[in-house]
Amino acid sequence: MASNQKEEVKLFGIVGSPFVVRVEIALNLKGVQYKFVEEKKGEFSDTLIKYNPVYKKVPVLVHNDKPISESLVILEYIDETWKQNPILPSDPHKRALARFWSKFIDDKCLDAARKVAFSLDEKEREEGFKELELAFQFLEDELKDKFFGGEEIGIVDITGVFIAFWVPIIQEAIGLKLLTSEKFPKLYKWSQDFNNHQVVKEKLPNRETQLAFFKARYESIVASKD
Incomplete structure (x- = not known):
């Protein structure tokens, strides 16, 4: 309350x-x-x-x-x-790092994912895939605990909802393999734990609706090239 x-x-x-x-x-x-x-x-x-x-x-x-x-x-x-259940660390250095990684997700992951999902140009889509792969490797190396926030979810985890929930949907829609347990075991497990966290799960949109949207979007891109 x-x-x-x-x-x-x-x-x-x-x-x-x-x-x-x-x-x-x-x-x-x-x-x-x-x-x-x-x-x-x-x-x-x-x-x-x-x-x-x-x-x-x-x-x-x-x-x-x-x-x-x-x-x-x-x-x-x-x-x-609202001070209860803090999402930013109280320690100034850890707080600065949390801000850094949140901005990293917005700067390095979102634009690359847009290229992969929506670009009409094959070369640009490949470029986006490589950018995402590199960004995910940085996140894989940074992840030390169950969540980026430690044992509880924090601001970096919440910022990364796009990676945890939407990237697997985009992968399935366009037939890519990127966020997998083989390539990024820690990040993949994090995505599962995050999506299944009660607080998160209650607010995620319908997966099938999102999948249908990205499939339709991708099919229209493919059709526009024919």
């Missing part, structure tokens, strides 16, 4: 967005009650644009009428506002 009964928390998001799911997992971990306001891709409401006029995108967390944008910024805000 939120610490103050009068608090109002709203989350503006799209169902199936990894960035929105990050925020949902953090709120769930903290036990914060919130209202989910569903937005439609490409048809964002005037309210959302008012709350996030700079980027005009989800997620936007509105806490007592004060909006916060950008998923990593929102995660830190949630951690500082």
Whole structure:
């Protein structure tokens, strides 16, 4: 439960967005009650644009009428506002490292995955695959415990929901093998443990719906080349 009964928390998001799911997992971990306001891709409401006029995108967390944008910024805000079940370490060095690896996932993994999943150019897709492979090796080497946050999930794990949940779906949709127990045993086990964590599992979108989306998208890419 939120610490103050009068608090109002709203989350503006799209169902199936990894960035929105990050925020949902953090709120769930903290036990914060919130209202989910569903937005439609490409048809964002005037309210959302008012709350996030700079980027005009989800997620936007509105806490007592004060909006916060950008998923990593929102995660830190949630951690500082609701102290229970911390997702960032208290030690300054470990905290800085957690921020570093969260940014690494956004900078090095997401763009590479987009190339793999959506690029029309075969060479660009291969390039994306190699970039992801290299990034995953860094993460494999960094993972020392059950989770990046130790025995409990932390900000790096939550940021990495795209890797744990969406990368295996993309692999299956387009017939690739990347995040496997043979190539990256620690990262693969982490993805299983993370997806099956009760707090995470409750907020993940329907797997079959996501798989159907990526399969259809990939088939349209293949068809456009014929």
